[in-house]
Amino acid sequence: MTTLTRRSALKVFAGTAAVGLLAGCGTGGGSKNADGSVTLRFTWWGNDVRNKQTQQVIDAFQKAHPNIKIQAEPGVWSGYWDKLATQTAANDAPDVIQMDLAYIAEYGGRGALLDLSKQKALDLSAFDSNTLSAGQYNNKLYGVSTGQNALGIFANVKVFQAAGVAIPDDSKWTWDDYIKTAAALAAGASKGGTNYGASYGITDQTLSIWLRQRGEQLYTSDGATGFTVDGVASFMAFQKKLLDAKAAPPASVAQEDVNAAVEQTLAATNKTGMSFWWTNQLGALSKAAGTDFKILRVPSQDGKPQDDGLFYKPSMYWSASSRTKHPEEVATFIDYLVNSTDVAKVITTERGFSTSSKIQDAIKPLLTPTDKSALDFLTQIKPELGQAPAVPPVGSSKVGDALLRRQTDVLFGRADAQAAAAAFKSDADNLIKNAKK
Structure with missing residues (x-):
C-alpha cells in the first residue's frame, strides 16, 4: 500500500472492484465468531481527538450489543482513500465506512456500497429529506450524513x-x-508573528466556492463539469498573487501542507495566520495549535456575504460495504451512530452538527466555547447560503489531485494560469468521461 498513490489505487478500484462485485466473487467484510457473535470492521479517517471519541463509542456499543464486535481501523486522510480503494478492489472492504461527499458517487455508483434505505434496523425518521438526499446517488441511499x-x-x-x-x-x-x-501578517513575522500570512486552499472544495461566486459550478446535476477555463484561471491567478505578495508559503511547502495530518499543518503549528477549514475541524485544530481561532466567512468578489458562495455541506457520511456478510448488524451499528444520544454526548460536534433535533437537544448543554463558536458561525451565515452543489459524479474523486498538480505548476512557474486551467479542464472532463466507459 505504501507504494500506491491515490490515483493508482483508484484506478485499480475502477478497473476491478465493480466487476468483482457484480460477479458476486470475493469474500467481503465481517466474520462469524465461535461464540456466535460477529465482528464488523469499521474504518474512519481522523485525528487524535476523533480517534479517542470513536473508540469510546465503540466500547459503549459493544457493551450494549455483546453479540457484535467492532474491529477499529482508523486512518488519516492522506492515506485513507488509497487503502480503501485497494481493499475494495480486492473485495476486502471494511463493513462500516466513514465516507466523504467527493467519493460517495465513486463507490456507490460502482456498486461498492450498501443501499441503506433497505435496512430495517436503521431508523431514518429523525432526518429530513434534504439531509437524506445528500447521501443519495441514482435513487439509492449510500450514506447517512453525520452532520453539516x-x-x-x-x-x-x-x-x-x-x-x-x-x-x-x-x-x-x-x-x-x-x-x-x-501580506501584513507575513510582514509581522519579524515581530514574533507567523512565518506565513495565509495558506492557499488548493482544493476542489475551495475552487467550488470560487466558481460559485462567478456564477459557475464545479459539476452539473447531470454529472459533467460546469465551469469555464477562464473561471479556473482566475482562481489559479489569485493563488499566484498570494505567492508574489509573499503572503503565502513557497510551492514546495504548500504541497506538503495539503497532504499533512491536521496536527502537522501550518495552521496547527501556528505558522500561518489564515487557512481554509471546515467548521467541524475547529475543535481539533484549536487543540493542536493551543490557541483560539475565529471563523470568518470566505471573502467574496464584491464584498457582499450573500455572494460568497457558501453552503451547508454534509461533514461526512456513514456508509457500508455492499459485500458485508452482516448487513443487519451493520445497520444496527450505523443506527447507533446516528440516533443514540449517548453517542452524541461523546462525539458532540467533531463530525459536524447533526440535523436531528433529538441529537441537537442532547448535546446543547455539553457544547464547549469552541463548539458554540462553530455553531454561531453556522447560524449566522444561514440566511446568506446558496443551494448546495450537485453530488460529484463518478470519476471526480481524482479531480482534486489534478487541481493540486496544475496549481503547483503555476506556483513553481512551470505554467501560466490560463494554460494550467485549460489543462485542468481537460483533466477533469477526461476523468469523468473515462469513468463512464
Whole structure:
C-alpha cells in the first residue's frame, strides 16, 4: 500500500472492484465468531481527538450489543482513500465506512456500497429529506450524513495579535482584502508573528466556492463539469498573487501542507495566520495549535456575504460495504451512530452538527466555547447560503489531485494560469468521461 498513490489505487478500484462485485466473487467484510457473535470492521479517517471519541463509542456499543464486535481501523486522510480503494478492489472492504461527499458517487455508483434505505434496523425518521438526499446517488441511499458544516477562513487569534494586525470584518471583505491581510501578517513575522500570512486552499472544495461566486459550478446535476477555463484561471491567478505578495508559503511547502495530518499543518503549528477549514475541524485544530481561532466567512468578489458562495455541506457520511456478510448488524451499528444520544454526548460536534433535533437537544448543554463558536458561525451565515452543489459524479474523486498538480505548476512557474486551467479542464472532463466507459 505504501507504494500506491491515490490515483493508482483508484484506478485499480475502477478497473476491478465493480466487476468483482457484480460477479458476486470475493469474500467481503465481517466474520462469524465461535461464540456466535460477529465482528464488523469499521474504518474512519481522523485525528487524535476523533480517534479517542470513536473508540469510546465503540466500547459503549459493544457493551450494549455483546453479540457484535467492532474491529477499529482508523486512518488519516492522506492515506485513507488509497487503502480503501485497494481493499475494495480486492473485495476486502471494511463493513462500516466513514465516507466523504467527493467519493460517495465513486463507490456507490460502482456498486461498492450498501443501499441503506433497505435496512430495517436503521431508523431514518429523525432526518429530513434534504439531509437524506445528500447521501443519495441514482435513487439509492449510500450514506447517512453525520452532520453539516461549512467552509470558512480560520483566523489564528494569537498570530494576528503577535503581528499587530486586526482581524478583518468578514461581512464586507473581498479577495483583495484577503491578500492585503495575509501580506501584513507575513510582514509581522519579524515581530514574533507567523512565518506565513495565509495558506492557499488548493482544493476542489475551495475552487467550488470560487466558481460559485462567478456564477459557475464545479459539476452539473447531470454529472459533467460546469465551469469555464477562464473561471479556473482566475482562481489559479489569485493563488499566484498570494505567492508574489509573499503572503503565502513557497510551492514546495504548500504541497506538503495539503497532504499533512491536521496536527502537522501550518495552521496547527501556528505558522500561518489564515487557512481554509471546515467548521467541524475547529475543535481539533484549536487543540493542536493551543490557541483560539475565529471563523470568518470566505471573502467574496464584491464584498457582499450573500455572494460568497457558501453552503451547508454534509461533514461526512456513514456508509457500508455492499459485500458485508452482516448487513443487519451493520445497520444496527450505523443506527447507533446516528440516533443514540449517548453517542452524541461523546462525539458532540467533531463530525459536524447533526440535523436531528433529538441529537441537537442532547448535546446543547455539553457544547464547549469552541463548539458554540462553530455553531454561531453556522447560524449566522444561514440566511446568506446558496443551494448546495450537485453530488460529484463518478470519476471526480481524482479531480482534486489534478487541481493540486496544475496549481503547483503555476506556483513553481512551470505554467501560466490560463494554460494550467485549460489543462485542468481537460483533466477533469477526461476523468469523468473515462469513468463512464
